[in-house]
Amino acid sequence: MAGGGFHGGIHPPGSKELTSGCPIERMPFPERLIVPMSQHLGAPCTPIVAVGDHVERGQLIGHVEAVVAALVHAPAAGEVVAIGAALTPAGVRTTCVTIAVDPDQDPEAFRPTEGPLTCGGDMARAAGLVGMGGAAFPSAVKLQPPGHTAVDTIIINGCECEPFLTCDHRVMLELPERVVAGARHVRDCVAATRCVIAVEDNKPDAIEALRAVAGQDVEVVAVRTRYPQGAEKQLIFAITGRAIQPGRLPVTVGCLVHNVQTAVALVDAMEDRKPLIERVVTVSGAVGRPGNYRVAIGTSVEALLEFAGGLNADAARVIAGGPMTAQPLGVLDVPVVKGTSGIVALTAAEAAPIVGSDQACIRCGRCVEACPAMLHPYAIANYADRRLWDGCERFFASDCIECGCCSYVCPTRRPLLQLIRKAKGALITRGARS
Amino acid sequence: MSDTEPQAAPRPAKVPPGQMEPLAHGREVVAGPHIAARTTTSHIMLLVVAALAPAVVWSVVSMGLPAVIVYVSCIAGAVGTELLWNLVAKRPQTIGDGSSLLTGLLLAMTLPPMTPWWMCAVGGIAAIGLAKMLFGGLGFNLFNPALVGRAVVLLSWLGIMGELKPYAGGWLSALSLPASGKLDAISGATRLALAAADRAAGGAYHYDLAAQYKPLLLQNLQGCVGEVSALLIIAGGLFLIVMRIVDWRIPLGYVGSVAALSWAFGSDPTFNVLAGGVLLGAFFMATDYVTSPITKKGRLVFGIGCGVFNAVTRFYGPMPETTTFAILFMNGLAPLIDRMFLPKPFGWTKPAKAAKAHA
Numbered sequence: 001m002a003g004g005g006f007h008g009g010i011h012p013p014g015s016k017e018l019t020s021g022c023p024i025e026r027m028p029f030p031e032r033l034i035v036p037m038s039q040h041l042g043a044p045c046t047p048i049v050a051v052g053d054h055v056e057r058g059q060l061i062g063h064v065e066a067v068v069a070a071l072v073h074a075p076a077a078g079e080v081v082a083i084g085a086a087l088t089p090a091g092v093r094t095t096c097v098t099i100a101v102d103p104d105q106d107p108e109a110f111r112p113t114e115g116p117l118t119c120g121g122d123m124a125r126a127a128g129l130v131g132m133g134g135a136a137f138p139s140a141v142k143l144q145p146p147g148h149t150a151v152d153t154i155i156i157n158g159c160e161c162e163p164f165l166t167c168d169h170r171v172m173l174e175l176p177e178r179v180v181a182g183a184r185h186v187r188d189c190v191a192a193t194r195c196v197i198a199v200e201d202n203k204p205d206a207i208e209a210l211r212a213v214a215g216q217d218v219e220v221v222a223v224r225t226r227y228p229q230g231a232e233k234q235l236i237f238a239i240t241g242r243a244i245q246p247g248r249l250p251v252t253v254g255c256l257v258h259n260v261q262t263a264v265a266l267v268d269a270m271e272d273r274k275p276l277i278e279r280v281v282t283v284s285g286a287v288g289r290p291g292n293y294r295v296a297i298g299t300s301v302e303a304l305l306e307f308a309g310g311l312n313a314d315a316a317r318v319i320a321g322g323p324m325t326a327q328p329l330g331v332l333d334v335p336v337v338k339g340t341s342g343i344v345a346l347t348a349a350e351a352a353p354i355v356g357s358d359q360a361c362i363r364c365g366r367c368v369e370a371c372p373a374m375l376h377p378y379a380i381a382n383y384a385d386r387r388l389w390d391g392c393e394r395f396f397a398s399d400c401i402e403c404g405c406c407s408y409v410c411p412t413r414r415p416l417l418q419l420i421r422k423a424k425g426a427l428i429t430r431g432a433r434s
Numbered sequence: 435m436s437d438t439e440p441q442a443a444p445r446p447a448k449v450p451p452g453q454m455e456p457l458a459h460g461r462e463v464v465a466g467p468h469i470a471a472r473t474t475t476s477h478i479m480l481l482v483v484a485a486l487a488p489a490v491v492w493s494v495v496s497m498g499l500p501a502v503i504v505y506v507s508c509i510a511g512a513v514g515t516e517l518l519w520n521l522v523a524k525r526p527q528t529i530g531d532g533s534s535l536l537t538g539l540l541l542a543m544t545l546p547p548m549t550p551w552w553m554c555a556v557g558g559i560a561a562i563g564l565a566k567m568l569f570g571g572l573g574f575n576l577f578n579p580a581l582v583g584r585a586v587v588l589l590s591w592l593g594i595m596g597e598l599k600p601y602a603g604g605w606l607s608a609l610s611l612p613a614s615g616k617l618d619a620i621s622g623a624t625r626l627a628l629a630a631a632d633r634a635a636g637g638a639y640h641y642d643l644a645a646q647y648k649p650l651l652l653q654n655l656q657g658c659v660g661e662v663s664a665l666l667i668i669a670g671g672l673f674l675i676v677m678r679i680v681d682w683r684i685p686l687g688y689v690g691s692v693a694a695l696s697w698a699f700g701s702d703p704t705f706n707v708l709a710g711g712v713l714l715g716a717f718f719m720a721t722d723y724v725t726s727p728i729t730k731k732g733r734l735v736f737g738i739g740c741g742v743f744n745a746v747t748r749f750y751g752p753m754p755e756t757t758t759f760a761i762l763f764m765n766g767l768a769p770l771i772d773r774m775f776l777p778k779p780f781g782w783t784k785p786a787k788a789a790k791a792h793a
Contacts, residue, residue, distance in 0.1 A: 007780060012469055163469065233780065243781035316462060323468040330463045344468075352470035354462065360573030362475055364723040365681070369730075374780045378728065399779040404467030411475045412573075418465050 006234040008372040009226040010405045012163050012324070014202065019284045020166040022291035024174055027307050029076045029101045033298030035061065036088045037095045039337040040130045041137045042068035047097050053080045058110030058275050061097050070138045070338070071128040073275040075296035076101045089301070089320040089334045090327055096335070099298070112273030119144075120189035120270055127269035128276045128338075133157060133168075133230065133259035134321055136339035139266065142256060143189045149251045153194040155239055156183045158210075158260045159223060159230030161200060162322020165342045167280040168260040170292045172199065172206040175264060176213045182263025183218050185270055190256055196239055197260075200225040227324060228403040232257050234372050246373075246399040282342035283308040285350070286315035295336050301343055302332040308343075315345035324404045352407070359412040367406035367416055373399050377406035381419035389430060392423035400424060475572075479532030481679050485670035486539060486660075486718065492653075493543075493662040500547040501659050505539065507551040511558020512538030512583075519567045533572050537561050540580035543660020543714060544758065545587065548598045553591060557583035577765045578725045581758045588758070624657050625650065626710040630754040633701070643705040650708040657711070664708045671717025680721040683730060687737025688716035688744075695745035712744060715757040725765040729775040736771055739764045 038044035045062030049055055055074040062072030074097075082098040113126040125140035145151055156179065160168040172179050179197065187195040197214070199207050201222040210220045223229055223238050233244045235257060242253040250257055258266070261279060268274040277297055281304065284290045288309020295304055301320070305311055311318070319326035320340055329343075336343075367377040376395050383391030397420055406416040493501050516534040520527050529535075538558050545554060561583030569575040588595050625646050632641035651665045660667070674680045689707055696706035707713065720726060720740050727736050744760035 010471070012471075237780075245781045245783055246779045248781075317464075317468060319466070319468050324466060326466055326468060328463040328465070328468070346468055350469060351462070352464075352468055354464050360571060362478075362573045362723050363726075363728050364478070365728045368728055368777075372780065374777055374782075376728070376777045395777060396779045396782075407467050408469065409471050409473075411471075411473050411478055413470065413474065415465070417467065421465075 005224050005226065006229070006237050006372055007374050008370045008405060009228060009234075010370050010408050011226055012408065014225075015163045015284070016166050016169070016202070018164070018290045019282050019292055020169055020203075022166070022170070024167075024170050024280050024292045024294055026107065026294045027296075027299065027304065029105070029107065029296055030299050030303040031101060032081075032300075033075055033078070033099045033101060033296060034086055034300060034335040035072060035075060035097045035099065035298040036086070036335060036337060037062045037072055037097065039072065039088070039136060039297070039339065040070040041135065042066060042070070044094060045069065045072050047083050047095065049080050049083075049097060051080050051083055054078070055080060055099065056111045057105070058112065058277060060113075060275075068138055068141055070130045070136075070140075071125065071275075072097075073128055073277050074099060075277040075298050077105045078102045087331060087334050089329060089337060089340060091330065110274055110277065113269070113275055117273075120185055120266065123269045123273070124266055127265070127274065129262060129265050129269060130276070130338045131259055132261040132265065132279060132338060132341070134325065134339050134341055136337070139258065139262055142258070143186070145190060145251050145256070150254055151190040151192045151251060151256045152254045153196065153240055154183070154186045154190060154192045154256045154258070155235060156186065156195075156197040156260055156263050157230055157232075157235060157257050158197055158199040158203075158206065159235060160203070160260075161225070161227045161230040162324055162341075163227075164284045164344045165282045165322045166284075167282040167292050167341055169203050169206055171260055171264060171280055172197075172203070173209050176206075176209040178264045178267050179210060179260055180214050180218050181271075182258075182260075182265075182267045185266050186256065186258050186263060192256065195219065196221050198223050198235055198239055200229055227405065228372055228401070231372060231401055231403055233401065246396065276338055279336075279338065279340070281336055281340055282344075284342060285345040286312040286347050287345050288312065297338060298335045300333055300335055301329060304336060304343060305332065305345075311345050312347075314347045316348040317346045317351045319344050319346065324408065325402070353413060355413045355415065359414050361414060362412055364411060366409040366411065370405040370409045372403060372405065373401050375400060377416045377420060378414075380423055381406075381414060381416045384419040384423035384426075387426075389423065389426050392420075393427055397423040398427055476530065476532045478679055479536050481677060482536055482674065482718070483532065483539060485673045485679075486543070487670075489543070489660060489663060489666040489670060490539065492666055493547075493659050496653055496655060496662050497547045497659065503551050504545055504547060504549055504554050504659050505542045507554035508542035508545070508558045508583075509535060509538030511555035512541065512562045512579075513558075515559045515562040516567065519563065525571075528571060531572060534562050534566075537566070537579045537583070540660075540714075540718060541583040543718075544580065544584040544658055544711060546595070546598045546657070547659050549587070549595075553587050553594070556590070557587040560586040573724055575724055576769075577762055578719055578722050581719055581762050581765075584758050585762065624709075624755070625654070626657075626748075626754045629701075629705065629709070630748075633749075643702040646705055647708065650705075657709075660714045661711055664713050667713045667717060671713070674717065674721070680717070681730065681733050683734040684721045684726060684737035684740075685716040687734045687739075688720055688741040689713070691738045691741030692716075692745045695742060696749075699745070699749045701749070706745070706748070710744075710748065710755050711757045715740070715744070715761055719757075720761050720764070725768060727768050727771045727775070729772060729777075732768075732771045732775045735774070736764055736768060739767065739771075 043066035045064045049061045057077045059074045078099040078101040081100045085093040086096040117123045121140045121144035129139035130136040196219045202225040236255045318329045379395045380397045512534045561579040565579040565582035566575045632639040675682045693703035696703045747756040
């Protein structure tokens with residue numbers, strides 16, 4: 001059933017009204033950009049520039065031969081002043097190229113990607129495209145499915161089910177033609193027949209804007225507003241009624257899902273040969289000027305927050321992404337990367353309380369009801385707490401999609417997701433050892 | 435450029451579990467999700483107390499001081515036991531979650547108004563001490579604490595409990611209570627006992643079940659404190675279902691199977707649902723989270739199991755009031771029922787066949 005649902009899920013307060021009316025605003029280049037060589041899932045890139053080099057905007061600065069990887073380009077013209085390990089929003093140290101940005105440069109000019117690029121997959125690789133919804137999986141890999149698999153349906157994911165985030169909403173509202181064009185490109189890359197743009201029904205203006213330009217060949221489907229509607233497996237089930245087996249990829253049911261901003265970036269890459277060097281980021285919560293900002297990759301969160309009016313005095317927790325799945329930021333001197341969809345400052349009253357795992361489960365069943373993967377989170381967490389990995393395996397801990405619904409609904413505030421992550425990690429380690 | 439890492443700051447001596455030391459910019463860093471629903475355990479407990487409140491108030495208005503004494507001594511026994519247990523065991527104090535308050539309240543509602551205060555207190559102590567704290571506190575008990583308390587009181591003083599007369603009620607008559615606690619009353623037995631006697635005698639007493647609907651629904655003084663008005667218990671139960679605190683499957687399975695079996699055994703289904711504490715048990719006792727199954731299917735099985743046990747023992751047992759033991763029996767089976775309905779992950783298919791299956 002199109003526009004239908006999936007099992008479980010939650011309905012957290014959207015908190016989107018803070019920024020959903022804020023048009024995308026370009027943030028001027030900061031003085032300095034810190035560009036990580038690994039902003040994606042897969043092999044990290046190696047810098048191909050040296051300290052002292054001058055780089056153009058869009059020039060390739062990080063390269064790697066591995067297939068599962070995304071190339072890195074200079075987000076602004078300037079001089080390379082340092083190459084060394086620095087923190088990313090994920091809290092890991094990775095090689096970064098630091099660029100001192102040239103003042104007074106044309107913010108729109110860039111060096112197009114080079115080489116004989118024959119198909120969309122090649123162009124996506126040359127442009128360093130990754131999934132911009134947060135997972136940062138290299139897009140070129142998804143656009144070049146193995147020969148024996150057939151994709152008949154592609155879905156452009158405009159659900160944006162995370163609270164606070166509105167960057168995809170604004171992109172759909174302001175650039176509907178680009179989104180629709182991106183959907184067609186994705187469809188043509190994999191020779192699919194059905195082309196869907198899925199938007200949660202809390203964004204009627206975006207649905208209307210897309211339908212006005214979509215034409216006959218692109219379906220704009222309103223899906224139920226419910227977290228995690230934008231999770232890949234849940235969205236595919238809602239749109240096509242096809243359930244992906246645990247541990248398998250969407251391609252096994254003939255589907256391919258790309259985020260809205262990834263689709264737009266694909267249009268940029270294919271029509272303008274523009275690499276992925278900037279993105280729209282929602283800055284929301286306890287900040288002076290919440291809004292949606294077009295930000296150069298590598299801009300520090302500190303500079304972005306300053307541009308957005310600075311943190312309010314009551315901001316207790318700063319996170320990179322939507323509050324259900326975001327990484328917490330221990331330091332603010334980390335760069336915005338390709339997968340950064342938002343920077344949200346939560347007040348102490350909004351933020352989930354910090355508790356230990358000594359809170360006993362009262363077996364209320366809320367986590368079982370909320371789990372979109374149809375697991376029993378309470379049971380996995382109880383086993384994980386006691387380091388009984390066999391029990392975790394029997395309750396399918398590895399099939400958890402880490403959406404966080406269980407922790408959200410738990411009335412005793414047990415850290416269910418953390419415990420399940422612990423179980424998943426232990427099962428992977430154990431599997432690798434045996 | 436120097437490659438030396440900055441020295442790690444010395445860790446504070448002891449960080450409370452789950453917390454981290456404040457970082458350079460003075461903001462907390464914890465794993466997500468970073469927002470949480472507002473409902474907590476104590477909210478849930480207080481909502482259940484609120485759902486019981488009309489029935490409690492009405493029982494006090496109808497039965498007067500004896501009901502107050504039963505409520506106060508049960509709650510004091512229950513909450514006091516948890517308080518002392520935590521103090522002696524040097525554990526964090528947990529009475530704030532409201533669960534022992536609810537246990538005491540529910541225990542009181544299962545006792546007759548003339549139950550001596552010390553028996554009520556022992557019931558409260560047994561409910562919390564024996565059924566809950568001994569098992570590890572909230573979340574770890576296997577059996578419903580309030581019902582264990584009632585079972586202890588009932589079986590320890592079977593003679594006294596049998597002799598207790600129902601009480602005509604009212605605040606004025608309460609002032610002239612005889613010290614023994616035994617009273618002459620309008621009738622010596624509960625409606626359910628009368629119905630059972632009539633049935634045993636082959637209908638010789640012509641006990642009219644249909645005529646009992648109205649008093650059972652509105653004001654029944656020949657039963658326990660919590661049985662004064664079935665209507666208020668139903669209203670409270672429906673409130674909890676609407677508020678999504680309890681799953682409708684347990685009360686529906688319970689009440690439905692009691693009604694169906696009563697009809698099958700040739701009795702009046704409506705009377706059998708209204709009498710004998712079935713509604714209090716179905717809406718407020720069997721739905722206890724800790725002691726009932728966690729899956730939806732399991733809850734339906736559990737509710738039906740309670741109803742079947744209750745109805746069968748009511749008609750073919752030594753005494754008609756078996757709600758307590760029906761639920762306690764099924765509490766013991768709850769873990770096994772959960773095991774009947776192990777989860778199948780989303781998209782899971784039987785390894786043998788490739789056919790798609792989803793719920």
